[in-house]
Amino acid sequence: MSDTLDAFRIETRAWLEANCPAEMRTPVARDSDVCWGGRNAKLSGPQRAWLDAMGAKGWTVPEWPAAYGGGGLSKDEAKVLASEMRRLGARSPLSSFGIWMLGPALLKYGSEAQKLEHLPKIARGEIRWCQGYSEPGAGSDLASLRTSAVLDGDEYVVNGQKVWTSYADKADWIFCLVRTHPDAPKHLGISFLLFDMASPGVTTSPIRLISGASPFCQTFFDDVRVPAANLMGEAGKGWDIAKYLLTHEREMIGAMDFSAGGRDSVSQIAARTIGLDGEVLGDPILRTDIVRHEIDAWAFGLTMERVKDQAKAGQGVGALSSMLKYYGTELNKQRQELLMSVGGSDSLQWEGDDGDQSRSWLRSRANSIEGGTSEINLNIIAKRVLQLPGA
Amino acid sequence: MALVLTEEQAMIRDAADGFFRDAAPPAAFRKLRDAKDATGFDRDLWRQMAEQGFAGVLVPEAHGGAGLGFVAAGLIQEAVGRNLTLSPLLSTAILAASALVAGGTEEQRAQYLPQIASGERLFALAADEQARHAPHAIATTAEASGNGFKLNGCKTFVLDGHVADTLIVAARTDDGITLFLVDAKAPGVATERTIMVDQRNAAEVTLTDVQVDGADVLGGVGGGAALLDRILDAGRACLAAELLGVSQQSFDTTIDYLKQREQFGQKIGSFQALQHRAAHLFCEVELARSATLRALQALDAGEDRAPMFVSLAKAKAGDVAKLASNEGVQMHGGIGMTDDYDIGFYMKRARAAGETFGDAGFHGDRLARLMGY
Numbered sequence: 075m076s077d078t079l080d081a082f083r084i085e086t087r088a089w090l091e092a093n094c095p096a097e098m099r100t101p102v103a104r105d106s107d108v109c110w111g112g113r114n115a116k117l118s119g120p121q122r123a124w125l126d127a128m129g130a131k132g133w134t135v136p137e138w139p140a141a142y143g144g145g146g147l148s149k150d151e152a153k154v155l156a157s158e159m160r161r162l163g164a165r166s167p168l169s170s171f172g173i174w175m176l177g178p179a180l181l182k183y184g185s186e187a188q189k190l191e192h193l194p195k196i197a198r199g200e201i202r203w204c205q206g207y208s209e210p211g212a213g214s215d216l217a218s219l220r221t222s223a224v225l226d227g228d229e230y231v232v233n234g235q236k237v238w239t240s241y242a243d244k245a246d247w248i249f250c251l252v253r254t255h256p257d258a259p260k261h262l263g264i265s266f267l268l269f270d271m272a273s274p275g276v277t278t279s280p281i282r283l284i285s286g287a288s289p290f291c292q293t294f295f296d297d298v299r300v301p302a303a304n305l306m307g308e309a310g311k312g313w314d315i316a317k318y319l320l321t322h323e324r325e326m327i328g329a330m331d332f333s334a335g336g337r338d339s340v341s342q343i344a345a346r347t348i349g350l351d352g353e354v355l356g357d358p359i360l361r362t363d364i365v366r367h368e369i370d371a372w373a374f375g376l377t378m379e380r381v382k383d384q385a386k387a388g389q390g391v392g393a394l395s396s397m398l399k400y401y402g403t404e405l406n407k408q409r410q411e412l413l414m415s416v417g418g419s420d421s422l423q424w425e426g427d428d429g430d431q432s433r434s435w436l437r438s439r440a441n442s443i444e445g446g447t448s449e450i451n452l453n454i455i456a457k458r459v460l461q462l463p464g465a
Numbered sequence: 466m467a468l469v470l471t472e473e474q475a476m477i478r479d480a481a482d483g484f485f486r487d488a489a490p491p492a493a494f495r496k497l498r499d500a501k502d503a504t505g506f507d508r509d510l511w512r513q514m515a516e517q518g519f520a521g522v523l524v525p526e527a528h529g530g531a532g533l534g535f536v537a538a539g540l541i542q543e544a545v546g547r548n549l550t551l552s553p554l555l556s557t558a559i560l561a562a563s564a565l566v567a568g569g570t571e572e573q574r575a576q577y578l579p580q581i582a583s584g585e586r587l588f589a590l591a592a593d594e595q596a597r598h599a600p601h602a603i604a605t606t607a608e609a610s611g612n613g614f615k616l617n618g619c620k621t622f623v624l625d626g627h628v629a630d631t632l633i634v635a636a637r638t639d640d641g642i643t644l645f646l647v648d649a650k651a652p653g654v655a656t657e658r659t660i661m662v663d664q665r666n667a668a669e670v671t672l673t674d675v676q677v678d679g680a681d682v683l684g685g686v687g688g689g690a691a692l693l694d695r696i697l698d699a700g701r702a703c704l705a706a707e708l709l710g711v712s713q714q715s716f717d718t719t720i721d722y723l724k725q726r727e728q729f730g731q732k733i734g735s736f737q738a739l740q741h742r743a744a745h746l747f748c749e750v751e752l753a754r755s756a757t758l759r760a761l762q763a764l765d766a767g768e769d770r771a772p773m774f775v776s777l778a779k780a781k782a783g784d785v786a787k788l789a790s791n792e793g794v795q796m797h798g799g800i801g802m803t804d805d806y807d808i809g810f811y812m813k814r815a816r817a818a819g820e821t822f823g824d825a826g827f828h829g830d831r832l833a834r835l836m837g838y
């Protein structure tokens with residue numbers, strides 16, 4: 075078995091060498107370096123070539139079945155692919171809510187027709203998705219959402235408002251939580267709808283973040299007509315799908331900066347920026363803060379590895395997505411605070427490339443809010459893992 | 466290597482859990498303490514631990530041991546941590562066995578390793594000379610004398626020093642640090658037992674013109690610093706495992722209490738202020754577990770980066786055990802401060818084991834240096 079894995083490694087290495095453009099082997103430095111795909115994607119030549127090559131092999135989603143546009147790889151093969159990409163310093167060919175969030179839910183809850191329609195387009199980066207969960211009155215208490223969908227013939231008519239919808243203005247389709255049963259208890263009246271953002275009645279208006287960027291929007295639905303066939307799962311059972319999708323979202327956000335690989339550690343950046351005094355960092359107080367952070371970051375990275383290895387060995391790991399989300403995002407915020415201190419007044423720059431650090435710092439503050447706040451994830455650990463009363 | 470236990474290791478874990486829960490639970494610890502026992506542990510228990518193969522966990526099969534390796538040793542130490550078991554496991558089965566395996570001559574190994582596995586000879590590592598761990602700051606001298614050396618100096622924090630048959634002494638020779646095997650009854654060796662806050666004993670050992678033979682050098686003259694680091698790393702990784710056991714037991718006990726105790730007409734575990742602290746602690750214990758397992762695996766595999774993983778584990782496990790036991794006492798309220806209740810024992814052990822062979826500050830500094838800052 076390890077023989078075939080070795081053969082797979084050799085093949086993969088050769089293929090990557092031949093197909094990964096040189097420009098795609100440098101670290102991601104700015105927002106435009108991240109490839110999101112979609113109908114209106116503005117990609118550089120190398121980005122396009124890399125995405126098309128990986129998409130054709132299904133390696134944007136290595137473990138999805140080949141029938142749905144995936145790579146059909148085993149967990150071990152996928153690990154080999156990831157390690158060979160790291161070896162090359164290859165960028166991720168495609169960032170996508172379709173891959174991280176909708177895909178896993180579609181695989182579990184979608185109809186065969188829905189899987190065949192949507193998954194291959196996600197894998198190839200043809201359709202970009204956004205997530206319509208939060209509303210002005212429904213944040214942490216998501217199940218109190220009010221956007222309504224009323225069946226009219228073989229169409230749902232959708233009315234209401236979403237908020238904080240990341241990239242709604244750039245997305246092609248939305249996966250959206252709607253209320254189909256207004257009289258049912260709040261968790262039982264929710265359904266999961268998929269629809270085209272180009273449908274008449276959908277409007278978006280960008281909201282500016284403290285980092286200066288405007289990646290998220292208010293999203294309005296005014297008599298939007300959606301084919302009933304676009305309902306995923308059963309009507310009124312959308313909450314189960316919503317929660318399942320959230321576990322994937324949380325793992326993704328928690329792991330984001332730890333699985334990236336190739337990313338410089340705070341200490342490496344600090345050693346370059348501040349310099350050493352003999353064998354130790356020139357600023358002894360900051361050095362202490364940094365090493366404490368790196369101990370936690372390293373132990374966290376090992377924990378992600380252990381969780382994966384345990385899952386592979388069939389050992390249950392419970393509601394660990396909440397642990398990864400909570401701890402990983404708090405660590406990432408801490409990292410950004412330390413990087414700000416390392417940079418001193420240089421990190422206060424706001425314009426041009428020099429402004430990247432302050433904007434990353436500000437953006438990181440959202441990590442412990444988006445996808446369920448730290449407090450909500452601690453609630454979930456208390457309830458599901460520790461089984462504390464009344465939680 | 467996958468960060469999971471192999472089937473064999475899972476069996477060792479279950480065996481160790483069962484053995485210590487039955488034979489050496491916290492009640493046994495309390496009894497030894499109350500009796501002001503002169504030995505400080507139960508010799509009969511140590512004999513049983515030898516029969517179980519625990520004393521020989523690191524001793525190769527060729528020398529009569531079980532040869533199970535560091536992950537197994539850590540699993541045993543974790544059960545020891547959960548049960549507060551008093552025994553010479555650390556000083557003899559882990560420190561001395563690693564010293565002899567890593568640095569012993571053929572003769573030394575053949576003589577001593579079987580005696581470790583059978584439990585008949587006890588050892589103690591006499592390295593530290595200062596209250597704060599600084600293993601290379603050694604003033605004890607070894608001067609050439611006759612066909613051997615003459616040792617002079619003072620050692621502190623010598624774990625199990627008062628019962629040891631043989632001391633492993635670190636001393637300064639012309640060309641660096643050298644380790645010696647010293648008979649604890651040799652003329653010139655004075656041992657004074659001190660009892661610590663966690664009821665472990667750590668002797669002060671004074672060496673006055675102690676004559677040792679050339680054959681008692683361990684690991685070559687001047688070769689002691691690197692060997693000492695290896696011995697200490699073995700001890701540190703296993704202490705991290707013990708600290709993990711301390712954390713897990715403090716945590717489990719506290720969660721149980723949150724589900725029982727009522728105030729304001731409800732279980733205190735329903736208060737969100739406590740829920741969030743408990744959930745955070747859960748994450749911290751999981752992190753300590755991952756770091757500890759990785760360090761033990763690195764020692765088994767003889768990885769170059771093992772010292773980094775060991776410092777990571779010792780630092781993290783030490784901090785987490787402090788947090789877990791402190792939170793444990795706080796969440797128990799008044800009862801947590803009583804001697805009748807076990808939770809305080811865990812807080813004391815967390816402090817002492819955290820300090821032993823370097824606290825989180827020591828290991829953070831070591832880690833940073835190893836990483837080039």
Ligand SMILES: Cc1cc2nc3c(=O)[nH]c(=O)nc-3n(C[C@H](O)[C@H](O)[C@H](O)COP(=O)(O)OP(=O)(O)OC[C@H]3O[C@@H](n4cnc5c(N)ncnc54)[C@H](O)[C@@H]3O)c2cc1C
Pocket residue numbers: 204205206207208209212213214215237238239240241290440443444445446447448449450453
């Ligand atoms: C950058 C960014 C991108 C986002 N992208 C999307 C997206 O694409 N799609 C989408 O649907 N949503 C998105 N969100 C929204 C996000 O999911 C919500 O902001 C989040 O769930 C919190 O809801 P809220 O903002 O209404 O805060 P609130 O729920 O009002 O929370 C306010 C504070 O109260 C605390 N709190 C609330 N309830 C409890 C409780 N029971 N116990 C203890 N504390 C509690 C919270 O932890 C928080 O600190 C995004 C948010 C951000 C910041």
